[in-house]
Amino acid sequence: MKLNFSQEELLKLARNYKCDNLNQFYKNIAQGELDLEKVFQPRKEEENVETEIPLKVESVVQYSRSSTEGILIDGDLNKTLYSFAKCCNPIPGDQIVGFVTIGEGIKIHRKNCLELIRLAKNGKDRLMPVAWNITNGHYFISGITIVGEDMPGLLKEISSAISSYESTNIKSVNIATNAGMFKGIITMEVKDLEHLQKIIERLKKIKGIYTVERFDGAIQ
Numbered sequence: 001m002k003l004n005f006s007q008e009e010l011l012k013l014a015r016n017y018k019c020d021n022l023n024q025f026y027k028n029i030a031q032g033e034l035d036l037e038k039v040f041q042p043r044k045e046e047e048n049v050e051t052e053i054p055l056k057v058e059s060v061v062q063y064s065r066s067s068t069e070g071i072l073i074d075g076d077l078n079k080t081l082y083s084f085a086k087c088c089n090p091i092p093g094d095q096i097v098g099f100v101t102i103g104e105g106i107k108i109h110r111k112n113c114l115e116l117i118r119l120a121k122n123g124k125d126r127l128m129p130v131a132w133n134i135t136n137g138h139y140f141i142s143g144i145t146i147v148g149e150d151m152p153g154l155l156k157e158i159s160s161a162i163s164s165y166e167s168t169n170i171k172s173v174n175i176a177t178n179a180g181m182f183k184g185i186i187t188m189e190v191k192d193l194e195h196l197q198k199i200i201e202r203l204k205k206i207k208g209i210y211t212v213e214r215f216d217g218a219i220q
Helices: 007-016 022-030 036-046 114-121 154-163 193-204
Strands: 070-073 082-084 096-100 106-110 127-133 140-149 170-178 181-190 209-214
Touching: 007 022, 007 140, 070 096, 096 114, 106 114, 106 127, 140 154, 140 193, 154 170, 154 181, 154 193, 181 193, 193 209
Parallel strands: 082 106
Antiparallel strands: 070 127, 096 106, 096 127, 140 181, 140 209, 170 181
């Protein structure tokens, strides 16, 4: 399929398919429990997001910068039922697209969300142009995945780096250690994409931290 994956990307795939480790992931594929084409097809689709999702954020009708909070749907601020998709957890600053569901109103997805791409295959007519209409003072749940060396005091340093930036509130910490390494997911409340990126930059500067990335899975 001519696709290249980093170790972290493979681990993320394994977790998405409920595998505890890569060995189990490979075994499930070898035994036919996972369809290789199905597993890796979203990666190929992700490379062509613009053609799969024929909506541009710029095409949304310009709106008045009102103090009213919410999402602009097709250029208008209205009371249409909507909610944020848990599969991609969009935050202000992300490019977003709405998808009309049956019984749950409009789900707001990140434009590059793999689940949205899957849904759009047979439902392009259910896509809606949407835009943010959020002012200061509102927070959104987002998460990061972090990998590093298992060192005494490192978790405290990580927590301090997050909470000391604009008093960021940490919601949950899930850390596992193995063979001198740790891997974890941390969720927190952020104002927007810039807020999240600043947190990531701060964490990358800590000695013993190897990788810090935005968490793309579902956050409950």
